[in-house]
Amino acid sequence: MAPTQKNRLTSGGRIDRSKPLSFKFNNRKLQGYQGDTIASALLANDISTVNRSFKYHRRRGIMSAGVEETNALLTVSDGKGDVPVVRTTVRALVDDHQIKSPSGFPSVNFDLGRVLDFTHRLWTAGFYNKVFKWPNWHWYEGMVRRMAGLGNLPGGEDGNRYFHHNLHCDLLIVGAGPAGLAAALSSVTSGARVLLVEQDHELGGSLLANRALINAVDSDLWISRTRSALEEAVNVTVMTSSTVSGYYDHNVLTIIDRSTVGVKRFWKVRAKEVLLATGAIEQPLVFENNDRPGIMLAHAAMEYVNRYAVKPADVMVVVTNNDSAYQVAFTLYDNGVRVPAIVDARKNIANEIVQQANQRGIPIMSNSVILNTFGTSVLSSVRVGTLSDDGKSTVNPTDEIACQGLAISGGFNPSSDLYSQAGGNLQYAAELACFVPMQCRQRVTVAGAAQGKFSLAEALTEGACAGSEAANKAGFTCAPIDVTTSTTSSYNLKAVRITPAGDSSRKWVDFMADVTVADIELAVRENFVSVQHLKRYTTTGMSADQGKTSNLNALTLLAELTQKPIGEVGTTTFRPQFMPVPMGAIAGQRHGDFYTPARLLPAHDWHVRHGAVFENYGAWKRPEYYATNGRDRETAIREEVLALRRSAGLFDGSPLGKIELTGPDAGEFLNRIYVNNVLTLKPGRIRYGLMLSENGIIIDDGVFARLADDHYLVSTTSANADRIIAWLEEWHQCEWPDLEVIISTVTSQWGVTTIAGPNARVLLQGIESDIDFSAQALPHMSVATGTLLGVPARVQRVSYTGEMSFEINVPAIQSQRVIEALMNLGGNRIAPIGVEASLLLRTEKGYLHVGADTDGMTNALDVGFAGIVAKKQSDFVGRRSLLRADDQRKDRRQFVGVEPLNDNENLQSGAHFVTPQDEGRRSQGIVTSACFSPTLKRIIGLGLLERGFERKGETVTVFDDGRTFDVRITEPVFYDPSGEKMNA
Amino acid sequence: MLRLSCPWCGTRDELEFSFGGESHLTRPTLAASDAIWSDYLFNKENPKGIHFERWMHSYGCGRWFNVARDTVTHEIYAVYKMGLPKPDLD
């Protein structure tokens, strides 16, 4: 059976009747045409109820033809899954679209939720603050949560692709209606880089809904000529199906670009000048039952007829407070809609308009407003009343006037969201009864309806002027083009939008948030009279439309109820986004591997081949352990430790931070940075040092080597490499610019391979190198430079494991080759060591792991550096802080070793030292590292303990996850305390 | 999105820069009292209005420089090199 499209006109419109599209609405098969929006196709098929309202579950129909839609936000399948809250008034219909009403149980046409409407008097603004306190809110919350929400989470896989783009332009014009097009045309000759952005897929704005004569041609022709002219101009870019969603500081704006199917692009535009030609939004009228399906904004009704060739209903009453709706009435009439009456709040109506109505036989009811509407499922009639002399009540209610549609016009309100986001202020224009842009600190101008110029003639001429002015302000020269229209339009608004009669709890102000006049009255009665309080208490304007059709009426009511001029009650600030933006587009490609690009070791492939199991250490992917022969993590770590202790291990330490300092003052500079004395270090030697924040807290540790008189190499922990280089630069450039030193980071230039263990030297002596690895030539804490396998090498005798250890630095690109050579040479005498074994080895040795064994409260004294500090004469970063009373406290948490009294107790990192229960349990510090030592065959740990230094040998209680047991406090060094092995 | 003019590289997005807080601080000597040290270390001007602060062009030339910026409007009044005195903004 062929779908009917009962309301489709036989001719006209911008739809393509040769391209029918089939779609389903709530599983009913329907047909529309290419060029339809989902909403226009639904209307063509005479679908009136599309949704249920948020709070009261009332029937709702399509009320607009644009972004301001409050009702027809439906669930639409995008082929992959259902996407909720789709604005069907602006979403193009595509073949096979599956559209569903998100609310209504069991169905949108029969909804048990209606019980909320029958009991609506209970659910006024803020009722939930007054009730549901007993026994507690959580008890009721589940029910409330299930009822909220405008649809389900999008289902299925996200098939969209998201991209970020950046653009710089001299002039960004937002909106390609008459004003925006005239502005763009004017700026063409300036040579400025102009970007024109339009959210519709077609240019033209209001002209698409209402054609006119521009420069003596039909506006359709004018638009297509304009489009060609703009597209030909090399300096102009036109973006359609793209919405400017945010206006940020320094004239940076964001655009969500939907012009490619399946792709969403998020643009960041840096504009020298911005011209907002964003148009205006028609405001609804407020009367009893003004939310019934069939009631629609007047210009939306006209747009459905003219643009989509759909008549919203067979019989429509038009109600207005201004001239602009007459054009709507005439358009409806001329397209076969019966118009039983035009209801006009004004007493005096211009003669020519009255004549045009008379010609068509449409009666005008002046000085009148809608009192109420009637109908069971859809609108069936309205009742009209006359305004009293003082305008504060109504008289002479009429009989019901039968109609299936009601076109309402409360005049226009400029679309000022972006202007407000930019920091612009609005002022109330009494004669227009709306808010217009006033002043803004950013480089922005406003033209056309967005500035309160609602006639086509003004929009065109002022748009042209604004376009050339903005280009001139951006530093270019051009003159406004001549653009005129013979189509006249008048406005003559009377500021009456709210019928002064009827049940206020049935007069809707915000359709989307289901807020009525009664809610606002209640809020004012309860003293929620600040705009922000009103908004939050009633939720007016808080829903997904940000109050595009409700803010103005709410402010008007507030002003009335508080007896203040509307300009004084203030406005709310608009926030980005103008239109909600898919979050995927904002994130762009930044997910998965691109969320934080992984840094790979120079010898990554070698590690992969040798069974490395990788883990994230900051941004680095490093071997956590080597699953050689399929061994598990625990076994691997144990075997790696033992291999190194017994013979030799190879550890890839390439992420180690490496910073070179050169220049005559390099030593002096470092001496001011390190806790340790740097100046006494001789060339060729290495020292271990601490860096403190100015607050005395340990921020990093590591070794520094003096390569030559004026040349130092600083090693930082891998995690802090980037932070420390920036920090050194800050001290140099900002505090001591007089010091002659050049600081450069060489972290990624050098690959670091550490060979450690009793056989380390023997192994190295077998490799081709001009470096003397003997204990005499290269003792512990010394550095040698030379070549290894024919490439430049720096070898540092430093140890993180407590074994004899050589840290071999070669150019990163050679790292893999060196590792291969060493491993081949070593055969079964050497094993690769992962990060976890390395950390375990250093725990055995009692070496500090900054960030694990120290926290943001640990100072240099807490880790036993008091002696070193005392010996140093000069100042260093953080030194003054160490002199404060708290830093000198005897009961600070100090670095200790720890071992359980009972071998079976599983001491774990994260446990706390606690005072005995009878003294009131209190933490005295933490176990910062703990492990089963494969070398010592028992559990050992490190920790920070109050008065730890003087408590060596004491027994202390440890708390872990509710369990307590006793431990002995020890020196932190468990392995080779004399250093014999390390110094070998 | 702030747009900052690096004195060496030109105008770039804020993403390329690191913020370094208040500028024109004088570091006391070791002999300073606890009160003076704590004031240097922790207390901030933190004005609602023009703030003299330092930034580094971290994803660029790596240089630190000074900026006079309004903390309400985020408008930039001056960019000047490290070591130069606060500019007269009248």
Next chain:
Amino acid sequence: MNGYSFLSVVRQALNGHKGWPVVWRSPEPKKNYDVVIVGAGGHGLATAYYLAKNHFIKNIAVLEKGWLGGGNTGRNTQITRSNYFWPQSAAFFDHSLKLYEHLGQELNFNVMLSQRGMLTLAHSLHELEGMRRWANAIKINDIDAEVLTPIEVKKLVPLIDLNCRFPIRGGFIQHRGGISRHDAVAWGYARAASAYGVDIIQQCEVTAFNISSGRVTGVHTTRGTIGADKISIAVAGHTSELARMADFRVPVTSMALQAMVSEPIKPCLNTVVMSPIIHMYASQSDRGELVFGGGADLYNSYAQRGGIPLLQENIAALLELFPAFSRLRLMRQWAGIVDITPDTSPLMGLTPVQNLYISGGWGTGGYKAIPAGGETMAYTIANDQPHPLIEDFGLERFESGALIDEGAASGVAH
């Protein structure tokens, strides 16, 4: 104070809701007060309430330059929790949570406390160790905490992607943590304080303090001069500006902290989730919006609006953990001005000026502290000495060096 109950709502419904009294009065300022509180946010209003209730001081004014609850109280992401590391913080914030647990009934105003759990994620084994450290600290302080395995995390939060860029290795949850309704907290305290006779004076900006011989005696405001025996500052992001008026300096940096919400959808996220590594936190409000945020914008700011870099950062973080949200739309972003201290702990107590008190430095977490902040400041003002719970949060700590660095200890700034 007229009781709010289901019965009173039904009664009023029959009468067209015509009989509801004002929730708070809006009186003209008097010439003198015993106590003037600057700032009618949650903290200021709660302080006034507890001064009246616990200390029987009735002649109190709360001055507000804008509208009450309009600062950070009305801009935050509504998280309430007490999973703090250091004993001082834990004791204070858990006291606050306990007050929250009965606040709806105490104020006769539903603040919609929803203890749906506060889950903190660990993305590496070492981070999980840090969380054990943190969880143990919490338990020693007699606060609930439970360390979870990845499977348990997934069970609680089915939409989470355990294998994101930094795979989830576990986490820990404070079951008593959750969310509540920020506006209701401000309004509830305002209503209760007003009922005790506290004058809440909006649109009244303090422009100067009257100080003589080191003692504060009153304030100049845009609505005239007001005398006061004692004055307390509770102005969130503007602490530095008020301190400057009283001629002392504070260790505070004001920054814009962004928050954002998606369009409302049906329930899909039942706990509050936060990740210290993938910098973000998220919850779903009772209205169905996802409410989320991350770190503060990186420079001093008094602008209550967010920028693009953190917007993108926060959303990328959210989607990294919850890829299913990618087609969900961002509805709004905004910002509050938070005053951040060097150790991320609050500034509470006495000031160098006699009879002038301060409650500030709340950083990104002042909302959850409102009840305890109000109660302890009321005590401090009434007795001219810090309440035992806040002794360590005074300005003196910056001179002695006795900071309470939560951020450094737990890896999470507060």
